[in-house]
Amino acid sequence: MKKLAFAVTAASGAAAFIANHEADASTQHTVKSGESLWTISQQYGVSVDEIKQSNDINNNMVFPGQVIEIGGSNSSQGHSASSNNASGGSTHTVQAGESLNIIANQYGVSAEEIMSANNLNGYLIHPNQTLTIPGATGTGGSGGTATETPQTNTGNSSASDANLYDWGQCTWHVFNRRAETGQPISTYWWNADHWANNAASDGYTVNNAPTAGSIMQNYEGPVGHVAYVERVNPDGSILISEMNYNTPPGTVDYRTIPASQASSYNYIH
Structure with a gap:
C-alpha cells in the first residue's frame, strides 16, 4: 500500500509540474458571441483579474471577435505580435482610441484592405487586438500616401469636420x-x-x-x-x-x- 501511495503522489507531482509549465505559456482566445470574461476564465482555469491584467482591460467588457491572451506576459506577447510575419505584411496591436481609418493612414493602406486581410465584416476593432497589415508601406507617422476609406454617400451637403452636436449624445x-x-x-x-x-x-x-x-x-x-x-x-x-x-x-x-x-x-x- 505504501508503494502505491508513493506512485500516486509522484504522478500527481508530475501532473502539477506540467500544468504549471503550461500555465506559463500564452494562449490566444477569440471571444465568441455570448461569452464573458467570467465564462472564459472558467474555461481556462484562471481568474478574471489575470485576464484583464494580461490584456490591459480596465472594465469587464469583451466583444465577439476580440482576441485575448490567456496566461503569459504582455512583454513577450508584444514582441511576438510585432515580429511574427511571414507574408510581407506586418502586424499592429490596436491602441485605445484608434480606428481602422487611423491605422490604415498610418501604414499607407486602405481600411478595406485591413478588413479583408483580417476577415472583418465591420469597422469594430478593440484595444489589444492584433491586426495583419497587408503590404504596409507606412512607417508609423507618414500617412501621406494612404488611400482613404471611400465614403458610402456624402450627399448634396458638404460634410463638416466640426462636431456641433451636443457632447456625449x-x-x-x-x-x-x-x-x-x-x-x-x-x-x-x-x-x-x-x-x-x-x-x-x-x-x-x-x-x-x-x-x-x-x-x-x-x-x-x-x-x-x-x-x-x-x-x-x-x-x-x-x-x-x-x-x-x-x-x-x-x-x-x-x-x-x-x-x-x-x-x-x-x-x-
Whole structure:
C-alpha cells in the first residue's frame, strides 16, 4: 500500500509540474458571441483579474471577435505580435482610441484592405487586438500616401469636420464614428428624430436594410435615437455602438439588435 501511495503522489507531482509549465505559456482566445470574461476564465482555469491584467482591460467588457491572451506576459506577447510575419505584411496591436481609418493612414493602406486581410465584416476593432497589415508601406507617422476609406454617400451637403452636436449624445457619437471610418456626415441634421428625413434630403440612401457603417435611426423617446452599425452578423442580427441609451452621456455602449427587429429601424447609408 505504501508503494502505491508513493506512485500516486509522484504522478500527481508530475501532473502539477506540467500544468504549471503550461500555465506559463500564452494562449490566444477569440471571444465568441455570448461569452464573458467570467465564462472564459472558467474555461481556462484562471481568474478574471489575470485576464484583464494580461490584456490591459480596465472594465469587464469583451466583444465577439476580440482576441485575448490567456496566461503569459504582455512583454513577450508584444514582441511576438510585432515580429511574427511571414507574408510581407506586418502586424499592429490596436491602441485605445484608434480606428481602422487611423491605422490604415498610418501604414499607407486602405481600411478595406485591413478588413479583408483580417476577415472583418465591420469597422469594430478593440484595444489589444492584433491586426495583419497587408503590404504596409507606412512607417508609423507618414500617412501621406494612404488611400482613404471611400465614403458610402456624402450627399448634396458638404460634410463638416466640426462636431456641433451636443457632447456625449447619441448624435455626437455617431458623427464621430462616421468620421473615424471615413464616412463623414453633416453636422446640421438636428435631433435624432430628424436624421432620416434630413439625410434623405441631402442625397443619402435611407432604407430598412442595415449594413456595416450605416446609421441606425428610430423615433424612441422625445427626440429619437441614432446608433452606428458596427457589424451585421451572419444570423441577421446587428452589433451597434451608441451613447446615452443605456449609459450616461459620453460613455460608449454596445448592443446587439436581434434579426427579428433589425428591419424595423431606418438605416442611413
